[in-house]
Each structure stands twice: as structure tokens, then as C-alpha cells.
Amino acid sequence: MVRGIRGATTIATNTEQEISHASLELVRELINKNKIEPEQVAHVLFTVTSDVSAAFPAKVLREISGWSFVPVVCAQEIPVPGSLPLCIRVLMTVNTDESQENISHVYLKDAVKLRPDLALTKE
Template identity: 70%
Template sequence: MVRGIRGAITIKDNTDEEITNASMELIQELIKSNQIEPDKVAQVLFTVTEDITAAFPAKVLREFPGWSYVPVVCAKEIPVPGSLPKCIRVLLTVNTEVQQDQIHHAYLRDARKLRPDLALTNE
């Protein structure tokens, strides 16, 4: 069964260090809470709001053993007025037998506002 695992996190400043640290925190939370193995991941899609330009969030996956062959892409989000600023989102497409309502999504920092119904299950 293929499932999508979602997450998002916000940053304060548009710096390489902050983007990298936030992306690392987000991915670590998703891996840990869902016990994700890289050979079960079909792809990872990162999106960022238009105010994030200092680094690619996807580069953090190079830091994880076994993840170098997982296809990863970064993209800009549609700049909708009033959307949450300085936000990094991720979608992992994973092969798993876990039921959809048992997947642990991660909405961290101010990104909890995006999906408070899912963020509450991850605290």
C-alpha cells in the first residue's frame, strides 16, 4: 500500500542554517514517528513559500544513511495571499501496511496552524 506522510515547519529567518536545521527536525520527526526505512520511500517532495530562498530543504536527506537513492525534489508553493509565511512542507510517498488513520503527520512550530487536527496527534 502506498501512503502519503505530510509535514510542515516554519522558520524565523531565511538562512541556510535555519532552513537546514528546520528541515532536519521535520524529517527526523517523520522518520521516528512512522519508523520509515529509506527502501520503503518512493519519493520525497518539499515545497517552500516564496520567502524561502537561501537553501534547498531537500539537501538534508543526504545526511541520512541509505537515503541517497530516494528521489527528492523541491518546489515553490503558489503565493496565495494570507498564507503562512516562511513555511517548509514535505510529502513522503511511502510503501507501508499502516492504515491511513494511523500515519503520524508532523506539523511543527507555527505550521501547527495549517492542520491543527493532525498536529494534535503528534504532540
């Protein structure tokens, strides 16, 4: 079965170091909570708000052993007025036998505001 696993985080400032740190923290949480192996992953899509431009968040997956062949891409979110600023989102498309209700979505920092219902999924 193919499932989407969502996550998001925010940064305080638009710097390469902050983008990299926050993105790595987010993907590690997604990987650990869902016990994801790179071979299960079809692709990973990162999106950022227009105020996140100092680095590519997808680049952090190359720092994780075994993830160098997983296709990744970055894109910019639609600039909706009033949307959460300095936000990095990720969508992993994964082959898994887990049911939708057993998928653990990860929302960190201010991104918890985006989907408080999903932020409370199983630990």
C-alpha cells in the same frame, strides 16, 4: 499500500542554516514517528513559500544514513495572499501496511496552524 505522510515547519529567518536545521528536524520526526526505512520511500516532495530561498530543504535527506538513493525534489508553493510565511512543507510517498489513521503527520512551530487536526495524530 502507498501512503502520503505530510509535515511542515516554519523558520524565523531565511538563512541556509535555519532552513537546513528546520528541514532536518522535520524529516527526522517524520521518519521516527512513522518508523520509515529509505527502501519504503518512493519519493519525497518539499515545497517552500516564496520567502524561503537561501537553501534547498531536500538536501538534508543526504545527511541521513541510507537516504542517498531516495528521489527528492523541491518546489515553490503557490503565493496565496495571507498564507503562512517562511514555511517548509514535505510530502513523503511511502509503502506501508499502516492504515491512514495510524500515520503520524508532523507539524512543527507555526506550521501547527496549517492542520491542527493532523498535528494531533498518534505519537
